[in-house]
Amino acid sequence: MRVVIVYESLFGNTRQVAEAISDGVRESRPDAEIDCLTVEEANAERVGAADLLVVGGPTHMRGMTSGLTRKMGLQAEQKESEGDQEKPRHEPEEGAEGPGVRDWFHGLSKTRNGARAAAFDTRADFRLAGGAAHAIARKLRSHGYQLTAEPEGFIIEDTEGPLREGELDRAKAWGAALD
Template sequence: MRVVIVYESLFGNTRQVAEAIGEGVRESRPDAEINCLRVAEADPERVGPADLLVVGGPTHMRGMTSGLSRKMGLKAEKNEKKEGEKKEDAQETRHEPEEGAEGPGLRDWFHALPKTGKGPHAAAFDTRADFRMAGGAAPAIARRLKGHGYQLAAEPEGFIIEDAEGPLREGELDRARAWGAALD
């Protein structure tokens, strides 16, 4: 079984979840070939032959990220970092954007993803805050996967972060491993 996990991650939380999902798949299918790829690395040649495609990203403005929301999030981080540098007594830990975070997002990636006629399996996940009306990116990711001809192997899943930039809530990586292990 060939599994490709494609993720978009700004501050590392979604990457950690993607890696944990891969670990879960490996636990349930030790013979599986698993590739965990940042969205910028996930060209159609690497994704096409997958038996299971798992796609995930962070939630911005109650849904999938957009070019604007990604720029706003990264710009806000840079501004907050500058403010923090001005305050010598600032004790708050800031999360740095990951290397490659300013690259393409899932919306752009889906435009380049070819439709599949054979109906391979796919699954969608996101990282999101746990507050009323937070929304989630996973349902939109799942709709796009189905629109490209994939059959969903599981209901879209959200993994909780404590703040806009993380960290992940305690136990979420274990939950991600279990979710990955249950994917068929």
């Protein structure tokens, strides 16, 4: 079985979740070939070979990020850290200014029959925070993928993180349960 996990991450939280999902898949399927890729690394050849495609990204403005919301998020963190010298600075991930999941879907081809997928996001834990996972799942279905799990959200404590305690364990368990 070949599993490809594609993620977008601004400050490292979604990357950590993607890596935990990868660990869970590896634990439950030791024979699986697993690639954990940023959206920049996830080209058609690598994604097309997947038996299971898992896609995730952060939540911005109650849904998937856009070029504008990514830029706003990076600028807000920079401005906040400049205004509060006591607050630790969160460095953006390498490639954080590049394309996000929403843009990546524009280049994703329709899949062959029977290809499976799952969607996840990272999000804040307040009522109006929304989530990106359901929008990612809709995009996957529109590209011909069959979802093997309900879209899942993993909670961050603040805009830049960290992840809530226990979320990486939950992500690993979610990955192990993917079929």
